[in-house]
Amino acid sequence: MDYRIKGRRALVMGASRGLGRAVAEALLAEGVATAICARDPVRLERTAREIGAVGIPCDLSQAGAGAKLVEEAARRLGGTIDILLVNTGGPSPATFDKIDDAQWRAGFEQLWLSAVSPIRAALPGMRAQGWGRILLVTSIAAREPLPNLMMSNALRAGLHGMANALSREIGPDGITVNALMPGYTLTERLKEAGFKAEEVAKTVPLGRIGKPEEFAALACFLASEPAGYITGQAIACDGGMLRSI
Ligand SMILES: NC(=O)c1ccc[n+]([C@@H]2O[C@H](COP(=O)([O-])OP(=O)(O)OC[C@H]3O[C@@H](n4cnc5c(N)ncnc54)[C@H](OP(=O)(O)O)[C@@H]3O)[C@@H](O)[C@H]2O)c1
Numbered sequence: 001m002d003y004r005i006k007g008r009r010a011l012v013m014g015a016s017r018g019l020g021r022a023v024a025e026a027l028l029a030e031g032v033a034t035a036i037c038a039r040d041p042v043r044l045e046r047t048a049r050e051i052g053a054v055g056i057p058c059d060l061s062q063a064g065a066g067a068k069l070v071e072e073a074a075r076r077l078g079g080t081i082d083i084l085l086v087n088t089g090g091p092s093p094a095t096f097d098k099i100d101d102a103q104w105r106a107g108f109e110q111l112w113l114s115a116v117s118p119i120r121a122a123l124p125g126m127r128a129q130g131w132g133r134i135l136l137v138t139s140i141a142a143r144e145p146l147p148n149l150m151m152s153n154a155l156r157a158g159l160h161g162m163a164n165a166l167s168r169e170i171g172p173d174g175i176t177v178n179a180l181m182p183g184y185t186l187t188e189r190l191k192e193a194g195f196k197a198e199e200v201a202k203t204v205p206l207g208r209i210g211k212p213e214e215f216a217a218l219a220c221f222l223a224s225e226p227a228g229y230i231t232g233q234a235i236a237c238d239g240g241m242l243r244s245i
Helices: 018-029 041-051 065-077 101-129 150-173 188-192 197-202 212-222
Strands: 009-012 033-038 054-057 083-086 132-137 175-182 234-237
Touching: 009 018, 009 065, 018 033, 018 041, 018 083, 018 212, 033 041, 033 065, 041 054, 054 065, 065 101, 083 101, 101 132, 101 150, 101 175, 132 150, 132 212, 150 175, 150 234, 175 212, 212 234
Parallel strands: 009 033, 009 083, 033 054, 083 132, 132 175, 175 234
Antiparallel strands: none
16 A cells, blocks of 8 residues: 655654654655654664664653654754654553652653643644644553553543544644554563563463554554544554453
């Protein structure tokens, strides 16, 4: 299929490794000029060089960082950001009893405001040209809460509500917004979190853990011209984990 996004400009957040990197690679393969960000400048620069992206160091948990990032990416890529993938890094695992008010506020900054502020910054350019694709990386935990992931369960479900409501406001401007829910996908984060691949695979209907490039294929399609009638949705790439219909 011809995705008809060659020559477009994308900003893929949280992309020096993992799901973000896979999405950036998929977009670059479609001929999309792509900027990526992450906190660690050394790894970011290495990834940017390896895949042919523009690397912009940024800590998205800092107030206003996402908006500045959008501005800088547009400047470095030479025009409006057409495709924005919001991916802000996951929260630490915890149950309700272990999270105090200060941690809820910090979690809100990290998972919520850091997602909203770049969208706000990207919208004027997308509106002016009457075309845009906004993608939010959330988690299957936002649809069906997972044990010990209270912050992700609670806050990411709210992002789905925001994305659906936003789709109605920006639809008339030719902009779509969708959330992508990864299930267990083999990234560094999953390995570092101590998940045992064989054990996890037994809980997945397809009997295996997902590959980052499978998630990236979904993101790339949703960013494409042919996906122009899909908006306000939360779509899983999870090997069949979610049961809700
Ligand atoms: N992999 C899975 O199975 C899975 C399942 C469900 C949901 N998710 C969610 O999907 C997202 C991506 O997961 P992943 O597995 O790709 O994670 P990952 O392998 O840890 O990659 C995260 C990327 O984001 C960057 N990043 C993290 N925090 C950042 C911040 N504050 N500012 C800027 N960049 C930041 C990291 O680089 P730096 O550390 O250098 O900043 C890295 O490039 C996470 O939100 C995760 O919760 C993943």
